[in-house]
Amino acid sequence: MLRYLAKQTCISCGFQIDLGVEDARERAVEEGHAAAPPIISNVASVIESKIITVANELKDEKDIESQRRKAELIETYLRILKLLKD
Numbered sequence: 209m210l211r212y213l214a215k216q217t218c219i220s221c222g223f224q225i226d227l228g229v230e231d232a233r234e235r236a237v238e239e240g241h242a243a244a245p246p247i248i249s250n251v252a253s254v255i256e257s258k259i260i261t262v263a264n265e266l267k268d269e270k271d272i273e274s275q276r277r278k279a280e281l282i283e284t285y286l287r288i289l290k291l292l293k294d
Contacts, residue, residue: 252292259285 266278
């Protein structure tokens, strides 16, 4: 399932539901198209994983310029994560 704005589409068969309509959800579940978790939470999980990976690399980094780039990357990831959670 792929969720975009107020619609959810099955990527296998193209079945679409309007997330604003409760009976459409019930119909989708009955037809075997269960709702997928929101894509936002998946993106947040990936970003959290990236933060941990870069932070571990930063800990062992000796080059100052490389440290700066990795710190900026972590800062960017944190800003995106904050936007996703708000």
